Amino acid sequence: MDPVSTTAAPSGLLLAGSVASLAAALWLLLPKASDTVASRRLGFLLGAVALSGFAATGRSLGCVGEDAVFLTVAGIAVISGLATIVTRSPVYSAIWFAMTLAGVSGVLLVLGAQFLGVATIVVYAGAILVMFLFVLMLAQPSGMAPYDRVSNEPMLAAAAGAVLLGLLTLSIGRLSAAEPPACCRMPSRAQAVAAASVVAPSTDAASKDDASKDDESATLIAPAQPGGDTGDANEVAHLGAELFGRHLFAVEVAGVLLLVALVGAIAVVSRGEATETDHRREGR
Amino acid sequence: MIPATMLTNALLVGAVLFCLGLVGILTRRNLIVMFLSAELMLQGVSVTLVAWSRYHGDWGGQVLVVFVLTVAACEAAVALVFVLQAFARTGRLDASAWQALREESLPRVIDHELPADDRVVPTWPHLSPAGVLPEGDDSRSLERDHV
Amino acid sequence: MQSSAANLLVLVPLLPLVGAIGTVLLGRRLGPRAHLPAVAGIGAAAVVAFLLLLGTANQVGGGHGDPMRPVEPVEMISTLWQWATVGDARSGDLTATGLEAVGAPVAPGTADNGGAFSIPIALRLDPLTATLLTIITGVGLLVAIYSIGYMHDDPGYPRFFALVAMFVFSMSMLVAASNFLLVYVFWEAVGACSYLLIGFWYTKPEAARAAKKAFLVNRVGDFGLAIATFLLWMTYGTLDFHDTHLADGTIVEGILGQIRLADEAGYVGGAVGTAICLLMLLAACGKSAQMPLHVWLPDAMEGPTPASALIHAATMVTAGIYLITRSAPLFVGCPGALTMVSIVGATTALVAALIATVQNDLKRVLAYSTISQLGYMFVALGTGTMLGFTAAIFHLLTHAFFKALLFLGAGSVMHAMGGVIDMRRFGGLRQVMPITAATFLVGACALAGVAPFAGFFSKDEILAALHAKAHPEAHGSDHAEAGSAGERPRDLSGGVRLATSLPSRPFRPASMITRTSRTDAAAAHGVSSGVSHEKVGLDALDHPSTWRLLFWMSLLTAGLTAFYTFRAVFMTFTGPVRVPKEAGHHAHESPSVMTMPLVVLAVLSAFAGLVLFATNALSGFLAATPSLTAPALARTAVPHVFHWDIAIQGTLAAAIGIAVAAIGHLGRRSDSPQMERYLGPLGGLFANKFYFDQIYAALIVKPLEALSLLTAFFDRAIVDGTVDAIGQVPSAWGSAIRRMQSGLVQRYALAGVVGVLAIVLALAWQLRP
Structure with missing residues (x-):
C-alpha cells in the first residue's frame, strides 16, 4: 500500500514504450503472409515486455507475496487471451480461450466473487465453449483454411488496440493520483442498500472496512461504506438474495431472453438444410 | 471488499483482455475466432465489473455480470446458428466472404499472397493389419488429418 | 346619380372580366356554345357603356353647338380601393438623385403632398372615357358576334372568346383608369392580350413569330411609358389624374385635376416636360404602330381576322391616341414635342400608304391602311388645338367603325375562300358574296373619304386643323393674342373667312411670319419655366412652314389612301369570277351571324360621320373632358364650320386616287399585270416595306x-x-x-x-x- 502514495503518475516514456511494443508484438504474432518462427518468438518476447510495462505503469503492484496468486491467475488469463487471438488454428484458439476462462475465473476468485468465478467456468467452459467446438467440428474444412493464415489489417488494428490499452492504463493509473470525481464522492448506493438489506451487517466486517478505509481514503476514491458484503462465507447467499430480491424482474426478463434465443435459434436452423439440423440442436 | 491496489490490478487485467479481444475481432477472419474474441472482450468487462463491485461493496456489478453471462449464452446460441447458415452458403467460415455491400465499381478483395501452410504434417505409424481391412473409402475417412 | 353612375362604371370592365372567367371555367362544358358568357358579358357592358355615354352627354348639357362658350369640365371619379400606399416615398433621397441639384422643376402644388405615394384603384368617367368605352364595347360586341360564325370549328373556340372578353376588360380599364400607373398596368395587359390573340394559332410558326415580334416591339414603347411615369411622379408628386381631397383637408392636386388645369402655370415645360412628352410619344408609337415601331402591326395579321379587326384596327391601336389626348395639357406646354407627334404621324401615314399600294394580301393592305390612318390621328393630335384633338377622336371613332367593317369583310372573304387572302388568286366576288361586297364598298368609301361617308368628315377636320396651324395668320394668331389678354372674343367668321381666302393665298416663306405672333403664341402655350421666348431645340420645329409640309403630306396620303382602298375593292370584287381551289365548290356568302355585324357597321360607317358632324355632338361633348379644358387649349377652340376649301381639296385627292385605281384594276383580272411596274425601283422599295425589317x-x-x-x-x-x-x-x-x-x-x-x-x-x- 505504501507505493500508492509515493508513485506519481506513470511515466509517459514507459507507457509509450509499452504501447509501441504491444503493437509490434501483436503485429508480429497475428497471422500474416510473412510469418516466420523467429518473428513469432520476437513477438512473444515483445508481448511479455509490453504486458509487464503496462503492469508497471498501471499500478505498482504492492506486496508481491500478498498478490502472488493474483499475479499468477492474471498472467494465465492475459497470456492465454493473447494466444487465443494469435493462434492460427481455431480449435487451438478455443482451447486457449478455455485457459483464459480459467485465468479469469481465478481472478474473480481472488477478487472475492466466488459464485461468478465458478459460474464462468461452468457456463463458458462447460457450455458455450463446447458449443463453439461443436460448430468448429461441423464447419471447419479439412486442412488449415487460407483465411486462418491471414489477418485483416493487422498493423492498424494492433496499433489501435495498443493505443486503446495505453489510454486505459493511463486512466487507471490516474485513479490513484486524481481527486475522486464528484459522482464517486456521493454516498454509495450500497449504503442505502444496506439499510434495506435482507442480511444484517456483521460487526467485524464493519470494523475491518473501517480500518482499510483509514489507509486509503486520503488519496483514493472513497470506498463504499460497509454493506451486506462482509465475509467470503456467505457471498453466494448475498448475491442470490440481491439477484432474486432487487433484480428479480431482470432475472425473469433474462429467462425470457434465453427462451427467445432458443426459439429463435431453432427457427433459423429449421429453415436451413435438413442434414445439419440435428447436430445443431445439440448446441444448446 | 478489496483494496485499491487490487482494484487497479484487476482493472488492468480487464483492460488487457478487452483490448486483446478487440484486436482479435478486428483482425481474425475466422467467424468462430471472431466470436471467441468477442467473448474475450466480455471477459474483460466482467473482470472490471466485479472489481468495481467488490471495491465499492455493491452487488450491482456482480449481478450485472450474471446477466452478461446470460446474454453471452443467448448471443452465442443465435450467432452460431447464423455462422452455420453462413457456412452452409459459402462453405467457408470467412468473414471476408461477404463483400456484397461494397461499392459497385470496386473489385472483390482477394488474398493475393497466402503464407505457406507451415504446419507439420504428422506421419502416423503404419501397423500391419490384424485381420481383414474393412471395405471403405479412404478418401472419405472419418478422421481428420488436422483440426 | 353619382353613386349609380359609379356603380355602372365599375360594371363596364367587370362584366367582360366575368365573361372571360366564365368562358374559361365553363368553356369545355359549353362546347359549341362557349361564346355565351363572353358575348353576354361584352353585350351587357356595351349596354352599360351606352347608358353612361347618354348620362354623361346629359350632364354636359347644351354645351355643344357653341364651342366658344367656356365649358365646365365634367368628370366623375369612383375610387374602389387603395392599392398601395408608401408614407414618405420622396423624402430624404431626392437630393441624392441629383434631380433637384440640376434644377429639375417641381410643379406647383407638389410640395404639400408630403411625398406620400399612393395608388388608388380609381375609375373615372368623362366625355372622352365615355366615348371610348362605347367604341370598345360596341365594336367588341359586334366582333364577338361575328366570331361566333368565323371561329365556329376552331379547337380553341372557348380560348378565343375568353381572350376577347379579357381584352375588352383590359382596354376598358385602360381608358377608365384615373391614374398613370393603372394606365401602365392595363397598357401592358392589352399588350398581353394582343400577344395571345396574335399567337392564337400558336402551332403556326409565323403566328408565333408575329406574336413575339409584336410583344417585343411593344416593349420598347412600354419602356417609354414607364420612364414617363417615373418622371411624372418626380415632377408632380402624384400619378393621379384627379384631385384628391384628403381627410385632413389638404388637397393632392392630380396631374389632370381641376385645380392644376385652371392654373396657367400648372404644367412643367422645358427639358423635363419635353422629355415626358417624347417618352409618352414613344409609348404611343409602340401601341399605335407609328414609325419607327410600326413593324409589328402588319405581321399581327397572322392572328384570327376578328382579333385583327378588334385589336389591331379598331381599339387597341387607339390606346396611343387616347394617351396623348388624355395628357393633352402636358403636351400643350411643349410645342416641340407636339410638333414631333405630327411629324411622326404624317411620316407614318405617308410611308404606310405607299407600302399599302403594292401589297397583294388583302389583310396586309388593311393593316398598312390602319397604320396610315393612325398616323392621321397623330397629325391631328400634334396640332395641339382643340380642333385637332376633337378631330383625332372623331377620326378614331369613324375609323373604328369602317376599319372594323373592312377587316370583318376581309375575314368574310377569307372565310369563303377557304383561308386564301391573296387578292391575285380570286376576283369578281361581287357575284358570289353580295352582302360582303356591298358592305366592303361602304367601308372603302368611308376610308377613302368619299363625300357623305364617315371618313370624309373626320379627315376633313384633321386637314382643317392642320391648315389652321400652317396658316396661323389666317385664323389662329388673333385668338392667341386675344387669349393671352385673357379675353375670348367670339369669332364666328373665322372659318368662312378662311374659306374665301385660302384658295387664292400663295405660300409665303417662313421669314414673312411676324415675330411677335410667334412669341405670343409661345407665351400662350403656357410654358411655365425653363424655356425662353426664343424657341430652341425641338421647339424650333413648331413653325408654320413645318405645318405646311405636313399638310401637303397628309393630302397626298389621302389620295394614296383612296387609291389602295379601291385597288383592293376592284381586285377582290370586280372582274371575272375566280375562286381558288381551296374554297371548294361551294364558295358562298357567309352566314348571317357574320353578315349582320357587317351591315350594322356599314350603316355606322355610312352615317355616323354625317350625323356627328352635322349635329356637332362629338366635339362639343369632348370639349367637356377635363384634359381639354386647360386654358391654353380651350382658347384655341374655333367655331364649328364646314371647311369647304379643304373638303374640295380632300375630295379631289380621293377622286384622283380612285380614278387611278379604276384605270389600273376595274374590271380586270386581279392577277393581270399590276400597276407597280410603272413604279420602277420604287415598287421594290414599297413592296419591301421600305426595308424596315x-x-x-x-x-x-x-x-x-x-x-x-x-x-x-x-x-x-x-x-x-x-x-x-x-x-x-x-x-x-x-x-x-x-x-x-x-x-x-x-x-x-x-x-x-x-x-x-x-x-x-x-x-x-x-x-x-
Whole structure:
C-alpha cells in the first residue's frame, strides 16, 4: 500500500514504450503472409515486455507475496487471451480461450466473487465453449483454411488496440493520483442498500472496512461504506438474495431472453438444410 | 471488499483482455475466432465489473455480470446458428466472404499472397493389419488429418 | 346619380372580366356554345357603356353647338380601393438623385403632398372615357358576334372568346383608369392580350413569330411609358389624374385635376416636360404602330381576322391616341414635342400608304391602311388645338367603325375562300358574296373619304386643323393674342373667312411670319419655366412652314389612301369570277351571324360621320373632358364650320386616287399585270416595306444575336463551368472515399474503432492534468 502514495503518475516514456511494443508484438504474432518462427518468438518476447510495462505503469503492484496468486491467475488469463487471438488454428484458439476462462475465473476468485468465478467456468467452459467446438467440428474444412493464415489489417488494428490499452492504463493509473470525481464522492448506493438489506451487517466486517478505509481514503476514491458484503462465507447467499430480491424482474426478463434465443435459434436452423439440423440442436 | 491496489490490478487485467479481444475481432477472419474474441472482450468487462463491485461493496456489478453471462449464452446460441447458415452458403467460415455491400465499381478483395501452410504434417505409424481391412473409402475417412 | 353612375362604371370592365372567367371555367362544358358568357358579358357592358355615354352627354348639357362658350369640365371619379400606399416615398433621397441639384422643376402644388405615394384603384368617367368605352364595347360586341360564325370549328373556340372578353376588360380599364400607373398596368395587359390573340394559332410558326415580334416591339414603347411615369411622379408628386381631397383637408392636386388645369402655370415645360412628352410619344408609337415601331402591326395579321379587326384596327391601336389626348395639357406646354407627334404621324401615314399600294394580301393592305390612318390621328393630335384633338377622336371613332367593317369583310372573304387572302388568286366576288361586297364598298368609301361617308368628315377636320396651324395668320394668331389678354372674343367668321381666302393665298416663306405672333403664341402655350421666348431645340420645329409640309403630306396620303382602298375593292370584287381551289365548290356568302355585324357597321360607317358632324355632338361633348379644358387649349377652340376649301381639296385627292385605281384594276383580272411596274425601283422599295425589317435585323437583331451568342458562351463556359467545377468537388471526394467501401465488415469495425479512439484521445488531451 505504501507505493500508492509515493508513485506519481506513470511515466509517459514507459507507457509509450509499452504501447509501441504491444503493437509490434501483436503485429508480429497475428497471422500474416510473412510469418516466420523467429518473428513469432520476437513477438512473444515483445508481448511479455509490453504486458509487464503496462503492469508497471498501471499500478505498482504492492506486496508481491500478498498478490502472488493474483499475479499468477492474471498472467494465465492475459497470456492465454493473447494466444487465443494469435493462434492460427481455431480449435487451438478455443482451447486457449478455455485457459483464459480459467485465468479469469481465478481472478474473480481472488477478487472475492466466488459464485461468478465458478459460474464462468461452468457456463463458458462447460457450455458455450463446447458449443463453439461443436460448430468448429461441423464447419471447419479439412486442412488449415487460407483465411486462418491471414489477418485483416493487422498493423492498424494492433496499433489501435495498443493505443486503446495505453489510454486505459493511463486512466487507471490516474485513479490513484486524481481527486475522486464528484459522482464517486456521493454516498454509495450500497449504503442505502444496506439499510434495506435482507442480511444484517456483521460487526467485524464493519470494523475491518473501517480500518482499510483509514489507509486509503486520503488519496483514493472513497470506498463504499460497509454493506451486506462482509465475509467470503456467505457471498453466494448475498448475491442470490440481491439477484432474486432487487433484480428479480431482470432475472425473469433474462429467462425470457434465453427462451427467445432458443426459439429463435431453432427457427433459423429449421429453415436451413435438413442434414445439419440435428447436430445443431445439440448446441444448446 | 478489496483494496485499491487490487482494484487497479484487476482493472488492468480487464483492460488487457478487452483490448486483446478487440484486436482479435478486428483482425481474425475466422467467424468462430471472431466470436471467441468477442467473448474475450466480455471477459474483460466482467473482470472490471466485479472489481468495481467488490471495491465499492455493491452487488450491482456482480449481478450485472450474471446477466452478461446470460446474454453471452443467448448471443452465442443465435450467432452460431447464423455462422452455420453462413457456412452452409459459402462453405467457408470467412468473414471476408461477404463483400456484397461494397461499392459497385470496386473489385472483390482477394488474398493475393497466402503464407505457406507451415504446419507439420504428422506421419502416423503404419501397423500391419490384424485381420481383414474393412471395405471403405479412404478418401472419405472419418478422421481428420488436422483440426 | 353619382353613386349609380359609379356603380355602372365599375360594371363596364367587370362584366367582360366575368365573361372571360366564365368562358374559361365553363368553356369545355359549353362546347359549341362557349361564346355565351363572353358575348353576354361584352353585350351587357356595351349596354352599360351606352347608358353612361347618354348620362354623361346629359350632364354636359347644351354645351355643344357653341364651342366658344367656356365649358365646365365634367368628370366623375369612383375610387374602389387603395392599392398601395408608401408614407414618405420622396423624402430624404431626392437630393441624392441629383434631380433637384440640376434644377429639375417641381410643379406647383407638389410640395404639400408630403411625398406620400399612393395608388388608388380609381375609375373615372368623362366625355372622352365615355366615348371610348362605347367604341370598345360596341365594336367588341359586334366582333364577338361575328366570331361566333368565323371561329365556329376552331379547337380553341372557348380560348378565343375568353381572350376577347379579357381584352375588352383590359382596354376598358385602360381608358377608365384615373391614374398613370393603372394606365401602365392595363397598357401592358392589352399588350398581353394582343400577344395571345396574335399567337392564337400558336402551332403556326409565323403566328408565333408575329406574336413575339409584336410583344417585343411593344416593349420598347412600354419602356417609354414607364420612364414617363417615373418622371411624372418626380415632377408632380402624384400619378393621379384627379384631385384628391384628403381627410385632413389638404388637397393632392392630380396631374389632370381641376385645380392644376385652371392654373396657367400648372404644367412643367422645358427639358423635363419635353422629355415626358417624347417618352409618352414613344409609348404611343409602340401601341399605335407609328414609325419607327410600326413593324409589328402588319405581321399581327397572322392572328384570327376578328382579333385583327378588334385589336389591331379598331381599339387597341387607339390606346396611343387616347394617351396623348388624355395628357393633352402636358403636351400643350411643349410645342416641340407636339410638333414631333405630327411629324411622326404624317411620316407614318405617308410611308404606310405607299407600302399599302403594292401589297397583294388583302389583310396586309388593311393593316398598312390602319397604320396610315393612325398616323392621321397623330397629325391631328400634334396640332395641339382643340380642333385637332376633337378631330383625332372623331377620326378614331369613324375609323373604328369602317376599319372594323373592312377587316370583318376581309375575314368574310377569307372565310369563303377557304383561308386564301391573296387578292391575285380570286376576283369578281361581287357575284358570289353580295352582302360582303356591298358592305366592303361602304367601308372603302368611308376610308377613302368619299363625300357623305364617315371618313370624309373626320379627315376633313384633321386637314382643317392642320391648315389652321400652317396658316396661323389666317385664323389662329388673333385668338392667341386675344387669349393671352385673357379675353375670348367670339369669332364666328373665322372659318368662312378662311374659306374665301385660302384658295387664292400663295405660300409665303417662313421669314414673312411676324415675330411677335410667334412669341405670343409661345407665351400662350403656357410654358411655365425653363424655356425662353426664343424657341430652341425641338421647339424650333413648331413653325408654320413645318405645318405646311405636313399638310401637303397628309393630302397626298389621302389620295394614296383612296387609291389602295379601291385597288383592293376592284381586285377582290370586280372582274371575272375566280375562286381558288381551296374554297371548294361551294364558295358562298357567309352566314348571317357574320353578315349582320357587317351591315350594322356599314350603316355606322355610312352615317355616323354625317350625323356627328352635322349635329356637332362629338366635339362639343369632348370639349367637356377635363384634359381639354386647360386654358391654353380651350382658347384655341374655333367655331364649328364646314371647311369647304379643304373638303374640295380632300375630295379631289380621293377622286384622283380612285380614278387611278379604276384605270389600273376595274374590271380586270386581279392577277393581270399590276400597276407597280410603272413604279420602277420604287415598287421594290414599297413592296419591301421600305426595308424596315431588314434595317432592324441588321441594326438590332443581328448585334443582339451576336451579343447573346457571346453571353451564351460566357454562361456555358464560365458560369456553368464554375458551377460544374464546384459540383465536381464532392464527386471527386466521393470517388476518393468510395474505395473505403470495401464491403468487409471488419474494416468498417476498424474504422469505427479508430474513430472512437480519435474522440477518446481528443478528450484525454483536453482533460490532461
